[in-house]
Amino acid sequence: MSTKTDVMQGTLGLMVLTTLETMGPLHGYGIARRIEQISGNLLAINYGTIYPALLKLEQEGCISSAWGVSDNNRKAKYYRLTRAGRKQLQESARGWEQTKCILERFLTLGEESS
Amino acid sequence: MRTLRAWIVRLCNLFKRKQQDREFAEEIESHLAMHIEDNRRSGMSQEEARRNALIKLGGVDNIFEEHRDRRGFRWLAELQRNLCYAARILWKQKALSLIVIGILAFASAANTAVFSVYNFLFIRSFPYPHSERLVYVGTSGGYGGYDSKSHDRYREENRSFEAFGSYNPDSRNYSRQGEARTTSILLVTCDFASVFQYQPALGRGFLEKEENPGEPKVVMLSHSFWQREFGGSVSALGETLKLDGEAHTVVGVLPSNADFPETADLWVLFQKGQGDTIRGYGRLKEGVSQEQAQQDLTRIHKSMMETRSMNEYLAPPRIQSLRERLFGNVGSTITMLLFAAGILLLIVCLNVAGIMLARSESRSQEMGIRTALGASRAGIIRQLLTESLLLALPGVLLGLLLGQFLLKLIVLNVEAALNFDMPSWVRLTPDIPFLAFCVVLTGATTAFFGLAPALQAARVNVQHSLHEASSRLSASGAKRRGLTILVVGEVAFAVVLLVGAGLLLRSWQKMLAVDPGFRADHVFTFNIKLLPSAYKGRDDSARFFERFIESLRQLPGVTAASGSNVLPLGGYNQFVFDVEGVAPNPAAGPEPAILMRWIFPDYFKTMGVTLLSGRDFNAEDGRAKDSCVAIVDQSFARRYWPDADPIGKRIRIRAEDNLQGLWRKLAGLDRWMTVVGLTRNVAHYGLDRAIEPGVYIPYNKWRNSQMYILVRSTVDPAGIVGPIRSQLRKVDPDVGILFPMTMTEVVKRSTLVRRVLSIVMMLFAVAALLIAVAGVYGVVNYTVSRRTHEIGIRMALGATRGQILSMVIGGGARLMIVGAILGVAGAFAASQAMRNMLFGITAFDVPTYFIVGAVLIGAVAAATLLPARRAANIEPMRALRSE
Numbered sequence: 001m002s003t004k005t006d007v008m009q010g011t012l013g014l015m016v017l018t019t020l021e022t023m024g025p026l027h028g029y030g031i032a033r034r035i036e037q038i039s040g041n042l043l044a045i046n047y048g049t050i051y052p053a054l055l056k057l058e059q060e061g062c063i064s065s066a067w068g069v070s071d072n073n074r075k076a077k078y079y080r081l082t083r084a085g086r087k088q089l090q091e092s093a094r095g096w097e098q099t100k101c102i103l104e105r106f107l108t109l110g111e112e113s114s
Numbered sequence: 115m116r117t118l119r120a121w122i123v124r125l126c127n128l129f130k131r132k133q134q135d136r137e138f139a140e141e142i143e144s145h146l147a148m149h150i151e152d153n154r155r156s157g158m159s160q161e162e163a164r165r166n167a168l169i170k171l172g173g174v175d176n177i178f179e180e181h182r183d184r185r186g187f188r189w190l191a192e193l194q195r196n197l198c199y200a201a202r203i204l205w206k207q208k209a210l211s212l213i214v215i216g217i218l219a220f221a222s223a224a225n226t227a228v229f230s231v232y233n234f235l236f237i238r239s240f241p242y243p244h245s246e247r248l249v250y251v252g253t254s255g256g257y258g259g260y261d262s263k264s265h266d267r268y269r270e271e272n273r274s275f276e277a278f279g280s281y282n283p284d285s286r287n288y289s290r291q292g293e294a295r296t297t298s299i300l301l302v303t304c305d306f307a308s309v310f311q312y313q314p315a316l317g318r319g320f321l322e323k324e325e326n327p328g329e330p331k332v333v334m335l336s337h338s339f340w341q342r343e344f345g346g347s348v349s350a351l352g353e354t355l356k357l358d359g360e361a362h363t364v365v366g367v368l369p370s371n372a373d374f375p376e377t378a379d380l381w382v383l384f385q386k387g388q389g390d391t392i393r394g395y396g397r398l399k400e401g402v403s404q405e406q407a408q409q410d411l412t413r414i415h416k417s418m419m420e421t422r423s424m425n426e427y428l429a430p431p432r433i434q435s436l437r438e439r440l441f442g443n444v445g446s447t448i449t450m451l452l453f454a455a456g457i458l459l460l461i462v463c464l465n466v467a468g469i470m471l472a473r474s475e476s477r478s479q480e481m482g483i484r485t486a487l488g489a490s491r492a493g494i495i496r497q498l499l500t501e502s503l504l505l506a507l508p509g510v511l512l513g514l515l516l517g518q519f520l521l522k523l524i525v526l527n528v529e530a531a532l533n534f535d536m537p538s539w540v541r542l543t544p545d546i547p548f549l550a551f552c553v554v555l556t557g558a559t560t561a562f563f564g565l566a567p568a569l570q571a572a573r574v575n576v577q578h579s580l581h582e583a584s585s586r587l588s589a590s591g592a593k594r595r596g597l598t599i600l601v602v603g604e605v606a607f608a609v610v611l612l613v614g615a616g617l618l619l620r621s622w623q624k625m626l627a628v629d630p631g632f633r634a635d636h637v638f639t640f641n642i643k644l645l646p647s648a649y650k651g652r653d654d655s656a657r658f659f660e661r662f663i664e665s666l667r668q669l670p671g672v673t674a675a676s677g678s679n680v681l682p683l684g685g686y687n688q689f690v691f692d693v694e695g696v697a698p699n700p701a702a703g704p705e706p707a708i709l710m711r712w713i714f715p716d717y718f719k720t721m722g723v724t725l726l727s728g729r730d731f732n733a734e735d736g737r738a739k740d741s742c743v744a745i746v747d748q749s750f751a752r753r754y755w756p757d758a759d760p761i762g763k764r765i766r767i768r769a770e771d772n773l774q775g776l777w778r779k780l781a782g783l784d785r786w787m788t789v790v791g792l793t794r795n796v797a798h799y800g801l802d803r804a805i806e807p808g809v810y811i812p813y814n815k816w817r818n819s820q821m822y823i824l825v826r827s828t829v830d831p832a833g834i835v836g837p838i839r840s841q842l843r844k845v846d847p848d849v850g851i852l853f854p855m856t857m858t859e860v861v862k863r864s865t866l867v868r869r870v871l872s873i874v875m876m877l878f879a880v881a882a883l884l885i886a887v888a889g890v891y892g893v894v895n896y897t898v899s900r901r902t903h904e905i906g907i908r909m910a911l912g913a914t915r916g917q918i919l920s921m922v923i924g925g926g927a928r929l930m931i932v933g934a935i936l937g938v939a940g941a942f943a944a945s946q947a948m949r950n951m952l953f954g955i956t957a958f959d960v961p962t963y964f965i966v967g968a969v970l971i972g973a974v975a976a977a978t979l980l981p982a983r984r985a986a987n988i989e990p991m992r993a994l995r996s997e
Contacts, residue, residue, distance in 0.1 A: 029145040033152075046172030047145070051138070052184045059120035059184075072151060076144045077137075 012045075012053045013062075014096065017089040020063065020081040027068075027076040028054060054079060062088050127186045138181055146171065192493075196500040204504060210473070214466050215509045217885060221462040222513025222555060224455040224878060227521040229551050230544075232452050235441045237547050241371065243311050244397070247276075249404060250439040251394040251411065252432050259393040260431065262384060264418060265303060268394070268431070271414045274407035279306030280384070280394035283376045285643060286357040287848060290343070296643065296850040297339075299357070300378035301392070307334075307381075309395045310374065316340070317351045317366030320383045327385050333362040337370035339379040357382065359648070396433075408433045447871055450948055454611060458878045459559065461607045465889050467563035468600045470502065472896060474567040495568045502564025503556075510556045514544075524870065570596065594897065598929065601889040605933025606940060608879070608886040609966060613941035615879035616962040617952055618872040621802070624954030625865055631796035631805075632682055633722025637857035638831035639681060640838075642849060643820040656736060656814040658846065659821055663714055665841045671829035674720040677813065677821045678713045681857075682721070682796050683864045691809065693754045694764040694786060705768075708750065709798055709808040712815060718793060720824045721857075728761045728791030735790075735812040742783065742815060745791035750807035763789045765809070783815060800864055802953040824857075831856045871951075883973060886933070890977035894926045898981045905985055906993025915986040922985045926978030934970055938963070 012035075019034050020026060026034070031054075032047040057063045062085030068078040081089070127134060146167050153163035171177070182191075204211040239245050251268070253259055260268075265280040272278060281302045288297040304320040315337055324332050333355060335344070344350035353364045357380070368381060375395065384392075398407055411431040474481070481494060642662075649655040659677055666675040688707035692698075698705060715731050718724070726748070735743050744765060751760040764786040795805045813821075827834050835854060842849060898905070905918060945957035955962070 027144070027148070028141060029148045047149070047170050048142075048172035048174070048177035049180075051141070051177060052180045055181060055184045056120070059123040060117070061119050070144075070148060072148070074144060074147060074151075075140075076148065077141045 012049070013057055014089070014092050015039075016050070016053060016057060016079075017062065017081065017085055017092070020079060021086070021089060025068075025078045025080040027070065027078050029076070031079065057085070060088075061085070124184075124186050131186070134185060135178075135182070138178070142171070142174070142177070192496070193500065196497050197504065199497065200501040200504045203501060207473070210469065211505060214469060214505050215512065217462050218466065218506060218509025218559065219512035219516055220881060221455075221459040222510045222552075222559075223516035223520055224513075224881075225452075225459055225555060226514050226517030226548075226552065227524070228448065228451045228455045230517070230521050230548065232448050233545070233547050233551070235445060235448055236437070238545065240436055245436060247398040247400070248309065248436045249396050249398060249407060250434045250436065251278075251280075251396055252434070253430065262386065262392060264415070264431075265392060265394065266386070267414055267418050268411060269303070269305075272396075272407075272410050274398055274402045274410040275396040276399045277305050277308045278394060278396040279303045279309045280392045281306055281375065282384075282392040283378060285852065286380075286382075287359075287643075287850065288380075289356045290353075296852055297357075297379045298377070299380045299382050300376055301384050302381050303384050303394075306395070307368070307372070309397045310372070311397075312369055312372045314366040315369045316348065317364070319366055320381075324383055325386050329385070331360060331362045331385070332365045332383050333357070334366045334368050334381040335364055336368050336372065336377075336379050336381070340367045355380070404433055404435060444867075447867070447951070450614075450951070451871070451874060453944075454614065454875055454878050457607050457611055458882050459555075460562075461604050461611075461882045461885050463559050463562040464600045464604045464607070465885050466505070466559075467566050468597050468604075468889055468892060470498075470563055470567040471570065471596055471600070472892065474498070474570060498568035499560065499564045502560045502568070506556050506560040506564075510552060510559070514552060518544075524874075566596070594893075594900070597893050597896065601886070601893050601929050602933045602936065604882075604886040604889045605930055605970075606936035608882040609934050609937025609970070610940040610944055611875070611879040611882045612966045612969065613938070613962060614944055614948065615872065615875035616966055617945055617948070617955065617957070617959055618868070618875050620955050620959055620962055621951070621953040622865070622868045622872040625802045625868055628797055628801040628954075630682065630801060630861065631723060631794050632857070634857035634861045636826055636828065636831070637721065638825045638827065638834055638838075638854070639822055639857055639860070640854040641820065641822050641852040642842075643852060644849065648846075648848065649819060652814050655819050659714065659813065659823075660733070660736075662842065662845045663823065665845060666823070666825055666838065669825075669827075669834065669837050669841065671827045671834065672825055673828060674716050674826040675824065676714045676717040676720040677823045678711050678717055679821060680711055681822050681860060682798050683800060683860055690768045692766045692768045694766070696754050706753070706807055709806060710767075710811060711808065712811050712813050714813045714821075717810070717824070720826045721796075722826070723796060724794045726792045726794060727759070728789070730791060731810075731812045736814050738812075742785060742787040742811065743790045744787040745793060745810040746789050747793050747795050747808045749795050749805050750809060751792055753807055760789045760792050765789065783811075787811065801861070802868065868953075883969065887973045887977045890926055890929050890974070891981070893929065894922060894978050895981040895984075897925060898922060898985045901985075902988060902993045905988050906990045909988065910990040910994065918986045918988075919982045922982035923974070923978045926982075927974050930970055930974045930977075934967070 015035050015038075016031055019031050019038075023030070023034060028050055029047065032045070032050045035050075036045065054063065054065075058065055058079075062082060063079045064082050065077050065079050068076060070076045146164075149167035149170065150160075150163045153166050154160065158166060168174075240248070242248060259282070260280075262280075269278050279302060281300050284299050284301055285296055286299050288295055302320070304322045304325050307314075307319050314334070317334075320332060320334070323329065335350060340346060340350055344353070350364055350367065355362050355364060362382065372381075396407065398404070408431075411433065415430050484494060485491075642659075644655050644658060649658060663675050663677060666672055689710050690705045691708050713731065715733060715736070718730055725745075728745070731743065731745070746760055746765070754760075754765075755763060766786045767783050793810070796808065797803065797805055798808060799806065825834065825838065839851065842851065905913075909918065942957070945952075949957050952959075
């Protein structure tokens with residue numbers, strides 16, 4: 001049970017980092033919205049789960065936060081990618097890429113043999 | 115790295131909880147507001163928009179909880195919560211908590227104080243580089259030492275020591291710019307300082323060539339002497355000091371920590387051939403064991419003795435570790451005290467466990483509710499342990515303070531009473547092992563008294579405990595059994611302590627009741643040392659003492675005055691004697707070493723020693739050149755002439771194969787001495803030691819440059835010191851008084867260790883007894899209040915008050931009796947271990963056990979009377995209605 005959440009949080013963290021890289025500084029609601037949009041219906045998450053993930057990333061120094069004002073003149077907490085976060089993103093992305101490649105090979109191998 | 119950062123942030127967050135809660139709430143609020151706005155824009159109604167936003171967000175409480183966990187540490191937060199809760203609970207029962215903390219503090223004080231001493235004696239290392247390699251070199255005879263020739267051979271031929279030095283404490287008359295005074299010195303060989311690696315604070319140490327006779331005599335100043343006499347000035351170097359009239363040049367100043375093995379004002383360098391009874395310290399080479407060094411020196415000793423005449427024979431060398439040398443005789447005492455303190459702590463823990471158990475009883479409903487609401491067993495145990503910790507921690511901390519205070523008090527007392535300068539490194543201050551001990555103490559007590567109630571509470575049956583209010587009669591049997599076991603344990607351990615303390619107290623009492631053989635009251639004593647330069651021969655010094663003692667007799671209030679080489683209860687001077695007409699009998703074991711004292715006339719009158727028959731020495735005996743007389747004590751007479759009158763018999767110092775044999779001839783004591791008197795025995799080796807035979811000879815048959823003077827007066831000794839000093843100035847203004855003391859003080863000092871030991875043990879035992887009584891009282895009281903209903907029924911059915919009284923008292927007495935039986939069994943075992951600390955009684959001393967029994971009966975009465983009366987006063991009607 002807990003390992004599943006961990007995996008989820010790991011991927012969620014990566015999604016948050018990519019979102020912040022492409023979108024620039026953004027608030028929690030915006031990030032959650034964006035992740036939902038990008039993933040389409042494939043990934044239905046509660047928006048609330050984004051916050052523990054954000055906190056974890058912040059504690060690890062990957063992102064930083066500050067209160068700001070939204071487009072609609074609303075007070076909101078904005079998250080921004082830090083240098084350490086950018087580095088982390090590159091590393092994780094490379095890792096995922098590799099995993100994907102390896103898995104792909106396995107999967108195509110499976111198709112060929114069947 | 116990133117994880118570490120996260121940890122630190124989370125740790126810091128512990129202190130910002132409220133603020134962060136608020137901030138997160140704001141963030142969620144703004145999240146919802148934005149979401150609602152978006153939803154409205156896509157055409158939902160306000161109501162629908164809000165509902166959708168909340169659903170999308172997920173359970174708000176869950177998010178908060180998860181966020182909070184992520185922020186700090188769950189267990190730390192729980193600990194914090196537990197601590198707050200525990201503090202509240204304990205605060206609600208202030209009186210009880212304070213009592214618990216108080217008794218814990220007392221027991222920890224006892225433990226920390228005793229452990230401080232134990233730590234110093236057995237664990238801490240001495241403040242010398244590689245102090246584990248330092249050893250003491252003495253002779254196997256115990257008293258005395260080797261001579262300077264042996265020192266030279268040991269130093270030259272040993273293969274075991276990195277450095278080897280010898281020393282001899284002494285005193286000299288010191289004068290600088292006219293004024294004369296007695297000063298303490300340490301005669302040392304040139305490499306003595308290097309054994310301890312003392313570096314001179316100023317100037318230089320001694321050189322080997324300066325040991326050669328004929329070289330100028332040199333001296334080093336102790337740091338305090340340098341400060342005192344020279345104001346710490348560099349100009350002290352090269353100064354000339356007169357010691358016993360001889361000029362000595364100051365070559366250096368010792369560091370301030372050079373107060374071991376003895377504190378002395380000056381270190382004077384031995385010159386070759388000087389010194390007869392010297393001892394030494396050595397620094398072993400790396401990797402050389404004490405046994406190897408022992409064999410090494412024994413080998414040198416053997417080869418040395420082969421070339422010596424029988425008269426110059428010396429006892430073989432004996433090596434001891436520093437620890438053995440310094441603390442060998444107090445180790446077992448301290449270990450015993452540590453055990454006693456441990457037992458006391460155990461009793462306290464049992465008691466507190468009982469209190470906690472009784473309290474957890476009254477809280478079982480609370481536990482039931484908590485369990486019903488989903489608290490885990492582990493959670494409840496953690497909660498209860500936190501409460502225990504919250505009691506144990508202040509208890510131990512308070513105990514630490516109290517213990518340091520106690521320790522200071524004991525040390526000050528001992529120091530003052532022994533008139534003993536502790537080396538500066540005798541520090542009983544806390545250090546790492548000490549702190550570790552305290553941590554273990556806290557942990558152990560917490561676990562000990564907290565765990566049992568916690569486990570019991572965690573076993574709580576929800577149904578049961580919630581029902582309990584309505585079924586008080588049946589419940590809690592197990593708990594009462596638990597309490598009973600704890601209290602029986604308390605009583606048993608208290609009995610062990612009581613018996614131990616009782617045995618020691620009785621030994622002390624027996625010791626005080628010993629007739630020392632002399633009357634200590636109204637006797638004042640001091641030591642006088644004459645300069646060899648001013649008093650060359652034995653006759654010169656004899657004349658001085660004769661004149662001085664005679665002048666003391668003239669003082670008003672003085673009824674008798676005399677002198678002797680050693681005081682009772684101190685000093686050894688033993689020889690083996692030949693007795694005319696009595697053949698040595700090797701089968702009867704070794705001949706006893708006999709204490710020989712040389713005394714001035716009137717000694718027995720001054721000391722209050724009864725002369726049983728014959729006569730005292732007179733001035734003629736002292737002056738006689740070609741004859742010698744002696745006085746023996748009963749113990750001597752009984753050994754050699756059990757059936758005959760000793761007067762007129764003859765004895766002689768045996769030419770044993772020891773160094774004293776050489777002196778026998780020099781002293782003119784190689785001839786037969788005629789016994790002219792018989793005295794009562796004197797407890798010379800200590801009031802609690804066996805009485806050994808002794809012989810007295812007239813004063814100038816031996817070296818007599820140093821003597822103890824004794825004055826018996828009808829007036830207060832304090833008032834007599836002044837007149838004594840002025841008489842001394844009249845006889846010789848250059849001589850000073852050493853070690854002034856009353857004989858009462860001498861006796862008191864000899865009983866000091868036993869006194870301190872029995873008082874401390876008694877303190878522990880009384881505390882243990884009080885705690886155990888409180889425990890029994892608690893159980894009996896608890897039982898009565900639990901059985902109010904039952905007692906009411908009994909009374910309604912016709913039980914008399916007397917029956918109820920005896921039922922309650924009987925319950926308390928049963929606890930005591932079972933505890934006492936177990937305790938006596940334990941005490942038997944414990945008293946066997948402390949057998950060699952007892953005096954005048956056996957380990958199965960009937961009076962001690964009798965007194966302990968009587969005390970226990972009193973304790974039962976104290977513990978049960980109040981609850982019993984309460985029980986007897988129960989009114990049946992009200993008791994039955996009380997349910």
